[in-house]
Amino acid sequence: MTKLWGGRFQKSAEQWVDEFGASISFDQKLVMEDLEGSTAHVKMLAACNILSQEEGDQILSGLEKLKVKAQAGELEFSTANEDIHLNLEKFLIDEIGPVGGKLHTARSRNDQVATDMHLYLKNRVKEIIEAIQAFQSAIVEQAEAHVETVVPGYTHLQRAQPISFGHHLMTYFWMLQRDKERLSESMKRIDLSPLGAGAMSGTTFPIDREMSADLLGFSGVYQNSLDAVSDRDFILEFLSNASMLMMHMSRFAEEIILWSSEEFRFIELDDTFSTGSSIMPQKKNPDMAELIRGKTGRVYGNLFGLLTTLKGLPLAYNKDLQEDKEGMFDTVHTLMGSLPIFEGMVRTMTVRTDSMEKAVHSDFSNATELADYLAAKGLPFREAHEVTGKLVFTCIQRGYYLKDLPLAELQEASPLIEDDIYGVLLPKTAVARRNSLGGTGFDQVHYQLGLAKQLIG
DSSP states (O other): OOOTTGGGOSSOOOHHHHHHHOOHHHHGGGHHHHHHHHHHHHHHHHHTTSSOHHHHHHHHHHHHHHHHHHHTTOOOOOGGGOSHHHHHHHHHHHHHOGGGGGGGTTOOHHHHHHHHHHHHHHHHHHHHHHHHHHHHHHHHHHHHHTTTOEEEEEETTEEEEEEEHHHHHHHHHHHHHHHHHHHHHHHHHHSEEOTTOTTTTOOSSOOOHHHHHHHTTOSEEOSOHHHHHHOOHHHHHHHHHHHHHHHHHHHHHHHHHHHTSTTTOOEEOOGGGOBOOSSOTTOOBOHHHHHHHHHHHHHHHHHHHHHHHHTTOOSSOOGGGGGGHHHHHHHHHHHHHHHHHHHHHHHHOEEOHHHHHHHHTSSSTTHHHHHHHHHHTTOOHHHHHHHHHHHHHHHHHHTOOGGGSOHHHHHHHOTTOOTTHHHHTSHHHHHHHOOSTTSSSHHHHHHHHHHHHHHHO
């Protein structure tokens, strides 16, 4: 089969070489974006009298037929035609005859593929933002139900201070909010049209790039033709934002995995998001959380892969840039799989409030309350810290907790301690009193829930 670009060549490559160079196995995902870009391009060519109105109408009719066939899955792509662009051009010529060859007037595959990817990411980023928002909604729902559920807070994976479980969950809401904002802000770079930049230097035809950009819904155009065809910053930015999003989900997944273990027993995942063991009948494994944690690595790999591909490329287009797509497609697929799964896990998980209650009454996470109590009565905090630390050591030696120490023994450590200390040491009291802005106090958690609801509408 003669290549659409083969006039200069005297012999054809062997099939295995063609297959190595072809991208149709993966860039066929751009079929609708490619047809959309071609439709806008033809309308612009006709409006600029580069094509006659009759030619434009013929080509547009053919493109519409291809759209119908693409949506029905009736297009059979061939590696002989290398990529999505040449496959569709061949289909068009077969559909309407030689006039289909005029589709490629005043453009190159270089600006064509860049346009396709801008359109693809523009559409997918909107979907990802919607999926993040649905996930945030599930977090808010669980957090609101557990504002006054008290759980140990951890630093260094050691019990630190009692906190509201709703407050803990809302931490991930704000991480996701930043992810959503980063993705929204990146649309300024995604929402630019490279169409009309040609292979690298523009075209001699009197095209109207602003018109084709407007038809495609882009907010602007690239101002430099070399930049237009060689820029992949918008994909790198997406992959970077996606990596942070996956990192946040991976951290949350790690906690889900810990909380659902027998050692914690803080939550139980719904059966839908768990699996069993082929040999151990008692097992209920948090496999979906583990998969999300694991898939984070592949998204990181996609980012570093493209960074490495781009680092030594001279201007303008190089075949290396064919390697920009699979990682982008894979990352979109990974995000659009992970986000709904995580939303479902959070929305349906059972919170074991009894285990949390037991945990906060069986530790020293209220030690800071005693130190703060003494500091509020005028004792320098460093001295209050030392007094409390010694009392904790005494308790550990005896198998007690601070609340179990008699008042006389507490007063022996510091005469500033009075019998109201037992109320101060209660986990729920400790949480409620931390009412500084952004703190874990119940009033503050309700306040941030109100802000969150405004953000997700």
